[in-house]
Amino acid sequence: MKILVCISHVPDTTSKINFIDNNTKFDTNGVQFIIGPYDDYALARAVELKENSGATITVINVGLVDTEPTIRKALAIGADDAIRVNAEPTDSFFVATQIAEQAKAGGYDLILMGRESIDYNSGAVHGIVGELLGIPSISPVMKLDIEGSTAKLAREIEGGKEYLEVNLPFVAGCQEPIAEWKIPNMRGIMSARTKPLKVVEPSTVDSGVKLQKFELPPAKGSVKMIAADNVQELVNLLKNEAKVL
Amino acid sequence: MEAAVKTKNAIKGGEFLIRETQASEIFIPEEFNEEQLMIKQQCEDFLKKEIHPRLDEIDSMKHPELMPSLLDKAGELGLLGTSVPQEYGGFGMDFNTAMLVAEVLGAGHSFAVGISAHTGIGTLPILYYGNEEQKKKYIPKLATGEWKAAYCLTEPDSGSDANSGKTKAVLSADGKHYVINGQKMWITNGGFADVFVVFAKIDNDKNLSAFIVEKTFGGITMNEEEKKMGIKGSSTRQIFFNDCKVPVENLLSERENGFKIAVNILNIGRIKLGVAAVGGSKMCVSTAVNYAKERKQFGTSIANFGAIKYKIAEACTRIFASESAHYRASQNIDDAYNAFVAGGMDAGKARLKALEEFAIECAILKVHGSEVLDYTVDEGVQIYGGMGFSAEGPMDRAYRDARINRIFEGTNEINRLLTVDMILKRAMKGTLDLMNPAMAVQKELMSIPDFGASDEEGVFVKEKKALANLKKAGLMVAGAAVQKFMMKLSDEQEILMNLADMMIEGYVAESTLLRVEKLIGIRGEKACELQKEMAMIYLHHAVNKAAAAGREAITSFADGDEQRLMLMGLKRFTKIDPYNLKEARRKVANYVIEKGAYPF
Ligand SMILES: Cc1cc2nc3c(=O)[nH]c(=O)nc-3n(C[C@H](O)[C@H](O)[C@H](O)COP(=O)(O)OP(=O)(O)OC[C@H]3O[C@@H](n4cnc5c(N)ncnc54)[C@H](O)[C@@H]3O)c2cc1C
Ligand SMILES: Cc1cc2nc3c(=O)[nH]c(=O)nc-3n(C[C@H](O)[C@H](O)[C@H](O)COP(=O)(O)OP(=O)(O)OC[C@H]3O[C@@H](n4cnc5c(N)ncnc54)[C@H](O)[C@@H]3O)c2cc1C
Numbered sequence: 001m002k003i004l005v006c007i008s009h010v011p012d013t014t015s016k017i018n019f020i021d022n023n024t025k026f027d028t029n030g031v032q033f034i035i036g037p038y039d040d041y042a043l044a045r046a047v048e049l050k051e052n053s054g055a056t057i058t059v060i061n062v063g064l065v066d067t068e069p070t071i072r073k074a075l076a077i078g079a080d081d082a083i084r085v086n087a088e089p090t091d092s093f094f095v096a097t098q099i100a101e102q103a104k105a106g107g108y109d110l111i112l113m114g115r116e117s118i119d120y121n122s123g124a125v126h127g128i129v130g131e132l133l134g135i136p137s138i139s140p141v142m143k144l145d146i147e148g149s150t151a152k153l154a155r156e157i158e159g160g161k162e163y164l165e166v167n168l169p170f171v172a173g174c175q176e177p178i179a180e181w182k183i184p185n186m187r188g189i190m191s192a193r194t195k196p197l198k199v200v201e202p203s204t205v206d207s208g209v210k211l212q213k214f215e216l217p218p219a220k221g222s223v224k225m226i227a228a229d230n231v232q233e234l235v236n237l238l239k240n241e242a243k244v245l
Numbered sequence: 246m247e248a249a250v251k252t253k254n255a256i257k258g259g260e261f262l263i264r265e266t267q268a269s270e271i272f273i274p275e276e277f278n279e280e281q282l283m284i285k286q287q288c289e290d291f292l293k294k295e296i297h298p299r300l301d302e303i304d305s306m307k308h309p310e311l312m313p314s315l316l317d318k319a320g321e322l323g324l325l326g327t328s329v330p331q332e333y334g335g336f337g338m339d340f341n342t343a344m345l346v347a348e349v350l351g352a353g354h355s356f357a358v359g360i361s362a363h364t365g366i367g368t369l370p371i372l373y374y375g376n377e378e379q380k381k382k383y384i385p386k387l388a389t390g391e392w393k394a395a396y397c398l399t400e401p402d403s404g405s406d407a408n409s410g411k412t413k414a415v416l417s418a419d420g421k422h423y424v425i426n427g428q429k430m431w432i433t434n435g436g437f438a439d440v441f442v443v444f445a446k447i448d449n450d451k452n453l454s455a456f457i458v459e460k461t462f463g464g465i466t467m468n469e470e471e472k473k474m475g476i477k478g479s480s481t482r483q484i485f486f487n488d489c490k491v492p493v494e495n496l497l498s499e500r501e502n503g504f505k506i507a508v509n510i511l512n513i514g515r516i517k518l519g520v521a522a523v524g525g526s527k528m529c530v531s532t533a534v535n536y537a538k539e540r541k542q543f544g545t546s547i548a549n550f551g552a553i554k555y556k557i558a559e560a561c562t563r564i565f566a567s568e569s570a571h572y573r574a575s576q577n578i579d580d581a582y583n584a585f586v587a588g589g590m591d592a593g594k595a596r597l598k599a600l601e602e603f604a605i606e607c608a609i610l611k612v613h614g615s616e617v618l619d620y621t622v623d624e625g626v627q628i629y630g631g632m633g634f635s636a637e638g639p640m641d642r643a644y645r646d647a648r649i650n651r652i653f654e655g656t657n658e659i660n661r662l663l664t665v666d667m668i669l670k671r672a673m674k675g676t677l678d679l680m681n682p683a684m685a686v687q688k689e690l691m692s693i694p695d696f697g698a699s700d701e702e703g704v705f706v707k708e709k710k711a712l713a714n715l716k717k718a719g720l721m722v723a724g725a726a727v728q729k730f731m732m733k734l735s736d737e738q739e740i741l742m743n744l745a746d747m748m749i750e751g752y753v754a755e756s757t758l759l760r761v762e763k764l765i766g767i768r769g770e771k772a773c774e775l776q777k778e779m780a781m782i783y784l785h786h787a788v789n790k791a792a793a794a795g796r797e798a799i800t801s802f803a804d805g806d807e808q809r810l811m812l813m814g815l816k817r818f819t820k821i822d823p824y825n826l827k828e829a830r831r832k833v834a835n836y837v838i839e840k841g842a843y844p845f
Contacts, residue, residue, distance in 0.1 A: 073283060184283065
């Protein structure tokens, strides 16, 4: 079985978010990048499938050269080889088109990715990739087992769970508890730099989307504590300071 | 390449006292490569996933199988085999990488002690002193964690005086076994270890010999787990050997070579303990900073108070300084190792030679790292206030667990004494030329002080001069004390402690300055503003401490004109330009507070 795992290169969840160049660019200064946490689960499930029944795992990232340490981390965790599409990932459609093209060329049985990136959180790439390839795409997948040429999935839906059976190949946007989060072992880390990492040039895509600017949410105001028995003061503040009454 | 090895080879242990090191000659933690950073992350993730959620359970000791099972998990990730060569099932990482692993895992409380005893004092005697058969038999199993190891040196009546143990080994009548009898105490991992490295004296030997003892050899019994102040989850046992029959082929190295093994293995243990303490300190200060940000008093977060900022900045500065010195030394050790191997030496021997070469630095770092940790946990408790004193908050454990580090792997007193003792021995042997520099200092003392402003350009010009003077102060006091007491100096421990402090501070302050200088060369001055402030804060700390120690020493053994002259010299050599340390600390603290964790 050939599995393609899509890896996004995203700021660590504790990063401080700032924008520069008139609020049109994310300030990467001092930011540590990681594999998208949902993508980490997708990769972990792929490694489990490989351990259980044999598979080859290719990871793909659409990004510039600075994403390579993140890609090598995925190789350390257990992917066999990697593809980097050498382009700034400017929007979901662009990214998905690049992934779909590589997926087509590689002929994969299974395409796993995160349910959403944690930088832009569109939750869109899996759907678009599925559409471009003409195969099903399902998200968020919390359980995934392969039985021959079909897969059994569990998916979270509003207020409950849905169980599905789907023919390979398909696209899955994954989330926990699909697999146990994996820490690379020393052997994996040492072999990461010797595993193939192919760099390909992107195909041109005009997605028609253009970024104008970013805006941070307004800073949280300070909180005033009022003693529970002091209703008068509360009313006073709501009226005269917050001016909501 | 050859030239590089050659110049690196030129650095000798203890030489920092008399030689001006260039920034380009030292390794700094900012130079770790991608693979090393991945390993660092791996260790952090391991703690986050397996250890930190279970600290209470580990310390409760309710599940004795928990610690060994966690070691198994570490083994699966390869964390038990970092220093073990690939041919014995390990990963053959360099010493610097092993140090990085030790640093991160140092934040693992009781687990940190368990894993370091297994991989360090448990495994390394066999790896470095074992013959081929012994290594083949034991090392692969220890590197994966299939077998766990413990190290049995200490006895009820033999602690710091380690060579005085009473445990005996007697050759059996058929010449096939050594029969061991005796009692060991404070044995880490004792409760679950499969393999023990046991030190005992054969017949009436003067010196110890070392043996590899498997638990299944028989004749081994244990007391219950010790009830301890801290690291409560780390297994610590008294072990009794009653006619324990050890096959003769399990003698490690040669008869009477045990004390040497013990001492050399402790060199590694010391520097690794030091760096583990640095790792523990980073976690502790990060926890404390977050609390300080959240805790409000007088209508504001306590992190806004200068007194709290002082603690945060001071802890971070000391951590940064200690870290600088640790990785400087560990790279020196790696370089010396590479040079020995290039010269045709066997790898195991080369490791030991390299560590022996830097034994002074190892002792210094053990003391420094463990005392930085104690400072940090103490101020950590203080920042937490009453919650710091609560047995349910994180500072309680940090405070209790830190304390052991000044006791084991040679108490800090023993390591201070050793620092000075080793330096003087090397001077006597002529491997370290202290005579000429000490005489030059004496001469300088008699001459008119040089008030001329230096026209040298570059980073830290004045500070380096202050540092060179600090070293001179050390040489001056040491030289005078040696002249005064000659062979009786060893009876003057108070003075030796003063001297040790002067050496320790000189080494650490220099490492810090050099690290920042090198970093400025890489990142530019603007990006290193806070690191520069920390170098300044540390230098002032070091100079002041050295001045106090020197004054105490001088006034204890010199009087009259001699005393006056020396005190004047000391004053001259510990003069440092005033610097606004309050502002420096504020800048450092503000950044740490903004980041919410130790950020450097
Ligand atoms: C340096 C940089 C510059 C950017 N500039 C812009 C910009 O100018 N305008 C803009 O709108 N957005 C920009 N982006 C964001 C970009 O749109 C997203 O990274 C990309 O569209 C995917 O995010 P998403 O939220 O659409 O993914 P989702 O659909 O939420 O992600 C689902 C899954 O798709 C996979 N995936 C996502 N991204 C990648 C990738 N790059 N390679 C491989 N797999 C991936 C992951 O498995 C992920 O979990 C930029 C991102 C970066 C890193
Ligand atoms: C939790 C724990 C785990 C341990 N794990 C191990 C282990 O795995 N294996 C092992 O072999 N040992 C182990 N030890 C033992 C440890 O190494 C010793 O406790 C340590 O070396 C000190 O010896 P001691 O306890 O006998 O103290 P003592 O030697 O009695 O020292 C008491 C005090 O006297 C001072 N002192 C002693 N001699 C001198 C001197 N010459 N000059 C000045 N001051 C001096 C000491 O510095 C100390 O302050 C462990 C100890 C503990 C507490």
